[in-house]
Amino acid sequence: MTSIVPKEQSSENKKDLSTEEHEDFRLFGLIAFLIADGMTFAGFFAAYLTFKAVNPIGPDAIYELELPLPTLNTILLLVSSFTFHRAGKFLEKNEAKQCQKWLLLTFLLGVAFLISQMFEYFTLPFGLTDNLFASTFYALTGFHGLHVTLGSIMIMIIWWQTRVPYGRVNKENIFPFEAVELYWHFVDGIWVVLFIILYLL
Amino acid sequence: MTISLKPNNSSPEKLQPTGWLKYISFSLDHKVIGLQYLVCGFFFYLIGGSLAGAIRLELTSPLSDFMPREVYNQVLTLHGTIMIFLWIVPVVNGAFGNYLIPFYVGARDMAFPRLNAVAFWLIPPSGLLLITSYFINGAAQSGWTAYPPLSITTPAAGQIIWILSVLLLGGSSIFGGINFIATILKLRRPGLKLMQLPMYCWAMLGTSILVVLSTPVLAGTLILLSFDIVAHTGFFNPGLGGNVIVYQHLFWFYSHPAVYIMVLPAFGLVSEILPIHSRKPLFGYTTMVFSIMGIVVLGLVVWAHHMFTSGTPPWMRLFFTIATAFIAVPTGIKFFNWVATLWGGKISLNGAMLFSCGFIINFVLGGITGVALAQVPFDVHVHDTYFVVAHFHYIVYGGSVFVIFSSIYHWFPKFTGKMLNENLGRFHFIITFIGFNLCFAPQHWLGLNGMPRRVAEYDPQFELINQISSVGALLMALSTLPFLWNIFQSILYGDDAGDNPWDALTPEWLTSSPPPVENWEGEAPLVLEPYGYGEKNSNKIKDQK
Amino acid sequence: MPKLSAILTLTSSLTLGVGGVWVAYNVDMLPVSASMNAPVYDELYRVLFIIGSILFIGMTALVIYSLIQFRRKPGETGDGIDLEGNISLEIFWTAVPAIVVLFVGLYSYDIYDRMGGMQPLMHNHSGHIENQGEKVWGGIGSGPIETSSSNNLSPLPIELTAMQFAFIFHYPKGDIISGELHVPVGKEVSLRMESKDVIHAFWVPQFRLKQDVIPGQPTILNFTPTKAGNFPIICAELCGPYHGGMRSNVIVDEQKDFDTWLKENSKETI
Ligand code: HEA
Ligand code: HEA
């Protein structure tokens, strides 16, 4: 076996490397980033669960959380994931108008989520520093809310960029769209875990 | 889906400044970024080293007389933080990773050049931020571990700045990690299999997995800690119902893997250096790869060995003892393989080789004390004493820093096209090796006999040993002088290195020194056997010339 | 030739290993041992020291030998031997450390058990723990030390409160508050520790014992002093500027001296 393939042999069907086509690894990078982001949440969850397990007064020993509002939130987010997916289907079919419509709907659902979250914050009987539970509750939901806010902003950017004919996101350059969509599904998934751990357990 | 590399990469390249200016610009060239990391890291090493000098000076006498006690705590906090987050981690990962990985996978740059530049440029500002905190209101003074509630009760300004800069540095290392994973897995030259990559790629892959999995947890933890300080929440404040042990678990969940983030890349670098200077193939490539992955997996589940005295339940101590001790197995495999690589070689005793062998010797000692520390009953006596300080300096200095020096001796010709003076290199090695052992070997005894760490004042019976240790530190400091002299001298008047002074086979040597912007003038070479040295193969090198 | 050198290295590292054994037993590297578990600790230390020396000296010898034996002599050209790996060797040096580590692990588990570290807290004799129904975390020796069960008396309870920057001891019997720890020789002591502010650690090098003193989380530490004398108590966890000065003494007395001390200082008449 030779260690270095002679030039003639290796360059047969390959052109100069810099013009060479290869797989798009941006999505891969994004997934790696989301794993990292997920680990931040994992850290928060772990903290909450250990607090609950080992502390003399567990975090949720004092307050019962109301379920209706967060359940509504869960539905809002799940539906928004679906509408985002619809938007993507239309983009693939090059129907920008339809795509934008669904994107806008997704955005509104995201905003509705945020508003309802704010509403919950204001009606809750405890504040950030009241006790351990209050603090972890606000830290977890707040950090997630930050993600939703960022996601909503990015959806609007995508919405702006899918307009015809000036937008830069279209069937040919679909990556930005896919990236935000993946991110949005990720934020959704985190919410489901959060909902189970914080409200149901 | 596929995209074309050309329009992405080369158009900004034309706008880049040239000459030395490019080293202080937002360059996208991985080689420039690598050297930026290296020089920046070395700058912080000198600062961290001066702080170590201040520590050793204070400890020459049993009284706290050289600086106020608060300042001593600030100095040791800054020393630990700077050395870890601004010297070892950026250099073994960022500097050599950026310089070498694209060569090794046969690419013209990293997968995300812009992200790469951002990752680097996060470092100088956060480093300077950390240092200036000392002048504003006093730096953080709760150690590099920042255990609450101490870190909540010390002056807030310094601690908050510390958190901020560690967060930024963590972000930088996550970006770097993502970039390395994508580059190694996705940007490989077609025809190159994973098991044909040079060992350093594997080491960086493992390290980057650790970075991506564990650094975010540290970020989350520090965010919670900063809430405790700024917003008076009670996560880690027992007065408000919080729990201080949870912080320790979360902190060490990152910071134990962090020690492998500091040392796995060094393992990779040694695996590159030893075969070339002993003219033999790397012994046991496959087992080396598996041992790296073994260390990655085990490294994630041993964190509580830092908490044996914090009141952990017995079953937990038992589990973490066993898991920790078992890391010796994959690590041992690597060491035995390196010795086997030396065995029967034609070894050149140059700077690179000597520092690598010094690394092996020092690290084995540090590793053995580590395995001892992993035993709960042993650890309850020496935890938080100078025995631990000795353990980790044997590894971080005797290990990682020795490897960094070794790598500089090895790759300097590639970086600059000039040779270093090998005699000065040997001299540098001898002084460093003596100074290092003189400084840290006695600290084992100090710890066993009752000297706790992080103290500015101590029992007078330890005075003599501490003074010996300080002399060692002075020797270490002096040993940087021949090194710096060697660098300056060689950059200005060094002999021309030629493209491949070591007759090496790895791809970075198969281009000019220093390499052109896109790494190779023509097509990238496809190196399928990066370690094809050895008598039977020796004609290969001639063929290739 | 390689066989010969292998034998040479092996014998030389063995000799050095024997030297390590000698050093471990004849050179004093640890402070005086003054508690029940200190001799047990020292036994573990010796074993670790011997294994460590053999491994370290062996590896160092191998490296230095290779550097000298296989160095490139002036004028020499060419490569080393073409040796890429050897499966049986790999298995050998995976197995040996695994066995060593397993042995060390089991052995130190045994030591830990003998120190009383594996005892569940319920078995603790010091009555005040269960009474309060609170969660207490044990340190090493949170259970009774095996060898000390000779005297069936329940351990002497003492409460320790740590604060920046002092240790305060409270004797429930006699309601004594003291800045120094007085204990009788040969009797098991049960220290219940809690901190008022930040984390501290209670360390007596001569007892080979250390346990963090944590705010909001009581910890418990049992030990039996075996030697009369005066030993330092050192705070081993960074707790602020005066961490280095946070020291106290443990005064181990003969039983009758201790009783006198107790009588003289108690607030109630016993
Ligand atoms: C790069 C950094 C680095 C590395 C690689 C390691 C590697 C190891 N460390 Fe270390 N460690 C630190 C940096 C590092 N450490 C730091 C910074 C601290 C202090 C943190 C603080 O509190 O501030 C610390 C503290 C620390 C503790 C806590 C001590 C205490 O505070 O009480 C423990 C306990 O288990 C430990 C264990 C180990 C072990 C078992 C390894 C193993 O990975 C070592 C494995 C290697 C070998 C064993 C040698 C080679 C193997 C052979 C030759 C085979 C044969 C050997 C045997 C069979 C034993 N380390
Ligand atoms: C990660 C890498 C790393 C490196 C490379 C070093 C390098 C050194 N370290 Fe450090 N150290 C840590 C990481 C590191 N350390 C950590 C994490 C801690 C724990 C902090 C904590 O408890 O929170 C620690 C703690 C620590 C302590 C314990 C402090 C205490 O607990 O009270 C001591 C004491 O001797 C020490 C000494 C040294 C010395 C002498 C060097 C030397 O090797 C440095 C040699 C280099 C130079 C000296 C620089 C070059 C020369 C000049 C710039 C010229 C000027 C020199 C002088 C004025 C002397 N270190």
Ligand code: CUA
């Ligand atoms: Cu109390 Cu250190």
Ligand SMILES: [Cu+2]
């Ligand atoms: Cu560790």
